[in-house]
Amino acid sequence: MHLVYPVVIAALLFSAGVYGxxxxxxxxxxxxxxxxxxxxxxxxxxxxxxxxxxxLHGGQVLTLFVIVLAAAEVGLGLALVLLIYRNRQTVxxxxxxxxxxxxxxxxxx
Amino acid sequence: xxxxxIVIVLLGVVTVGSGxxxxxxRQIVHAALWLVVSFGSLAASYVVLAAEFVAxxxxxxxxxxxxxxxxxxxxxxxxxxxxxxxxxxxxxxxxLVVAVAAAAVLVTTLVRGFRDAYFxxxxxxxxxxxxxxxxxxxxxxxxPFEALSVLxxxxxxxxxxxxxxxxxPKAIEEDPEPPARPRRRGDGPLxxxxxxxxxxxxxxxxxxxxxxx
Numbered sequence: 001m002h003l004v005y006p007v008v009i010a011a012l013l014f015s016a017g018v019y020g021x022x023x024x025x026x027x028x029x030x031x032x033x034x035x036x037x038x039x040x041x042x043x044x045x046x047x048x049x050x051x052x053x054x055x056l057h058g059g060q061v062l063t064l065f066v067i068v069l070a071a072a073e074v075g076l077g078l079a080l081v082l083l084i085y086r087n088r089q090t091v092x093x094x095x096x097x098x099x100x101x102x103x104x105x106x107x108x109x
Numbered sequence: 110x111x112x113x114x115i116v117i118v119l120l121g122v123v124t125v126g127s128g129x130x131x132x133x134x135r136q137i138v139h140a141a142l143w144l145v146v147s148f149g150s151l152a153a154s155y156v157v158l159a160a161e162f163v164a165x166x167x168x169x170x171x172x173x174x175x176x177x178x179x180x181x182x183x184x185x186x187x188x189x190x191x192x193x194x195x196x197x198x199x200x201x202x203x204x205l206v207v208a209v210a211a212a213a214v215l216v217t218t219l220v221r222g223f224r225d226a227y228f229x230x231x232x233x234x235x236x237x238x239x240x241x242x243x244x245x246x247x248x249x250x251x252x253p254f255e256a257l258s259v260l261x262x263x264x265x266x267x268x269x270x271x272x273x274x275x276x277x278p279k280a281i282e283e284d285p286e287p288p289a290r291p292r293r294r295g296d297g298p299l300x301x302x303x304x305x306x307x308x309x310x311x312x313x314x315x316x317x318x319x320x321x322x
Contacts (some may be wrong), residue, residue, distance in 0.1 A: 001113050007219045009121030013147075015212035020132030022204030023197050028182045029137060032144055036128050037173060039151055042167075045148035046160045051228045052234065057245040061183060063163050064246070067170050068257055072264035074175050078182040080269035085186045086274070094186065094198050100162050 006047040014040035027091040123150040160237035
């Protein structure tokens with residue numbers, strides 16, 4: 001099996017996630033793009049675990065850990081997004097600027 | 110090119126294509142559904158790479174739990190269900206440039222680095238079974254596993270605390286006397302700073318306007 005194909009797929013998937021995080025405005029879509037990036041990392045971990053025939057199976061076990069971490073991250077992230085939505089009636093990350101320097105553009109309550 | 114190579118390239122095309130659809134589509138529900146396609150084909154890639162247990166965990170947790178959670182988020186924030194053109198922010202071009210540059214650098218590096226890297230996939234069959242992974246998980250990696258369980262518990266409690274509205278600090282009560290807004294006239298450095306009372310002229314006028322409206 002050629003190693004290049006899976007790692008290139010992972011790199012392309014990661015770049016798609018980078019684009020999504022930078023370009024999307026809706027906070028839930030940003031979370032989805034973060035999931036894409038985590039999945040690209042997972043593919044890399046599995047491929048290199050298989051390549052080196054790791055006796056401790058570190059790559060696959062770390063993949064499981066990353067999956068669990070992603071689940072926790074999505075749970076907490078959605079709780080935060082819902083809290084913001086309840087307070088501000090928007091999940092648009094471009095309009096949540098109250099922590100920025102230009103205070104007058106921020107969405108006030 | 111072996112059969113496994115061809116299969117993994119085809120699955121990779123599906124994975125990357127649906128990933129691009131996730132970040133490019135104009136309908137937010139479709140983004141979640143494309144995410145299912147992407148995660149599913151990635152799970153199939155794990156099966157091809159002989160990591161069956163990881164593939165099943167991927168299907169169970171990502172497709173089964175994470176996407177459903179994201180769909181719940183879409184529903185609870187009353188996101189636009191139909192087509193909406195304001196899902197992308199203004200810095201789309203910059204994001205595209207950054208993503209293409211990252212992809213170019215990564216792909217160039219990986220192709221140049223691993224051009225001659227092959228590994229025998231047939232010899233790896235069985236190393237990804239649940240028996241092997243479970244034994245490794247509970248022998249070598251048991252301490253991180255336990256730490257991760259504590260982290261999951263913390264995340265669970267955190268999500269509950271964040272999403273309940275009847276606990277936590279009480280909402281800030283309305284300030285009975287809001288600070289006076291800067292006036293237009295007489296706004297010099299020596300302007301009178303006095304909180305506006307209910308008997309002020311323009312307040313009364315504003316109240317009348319409100320009544321009329």
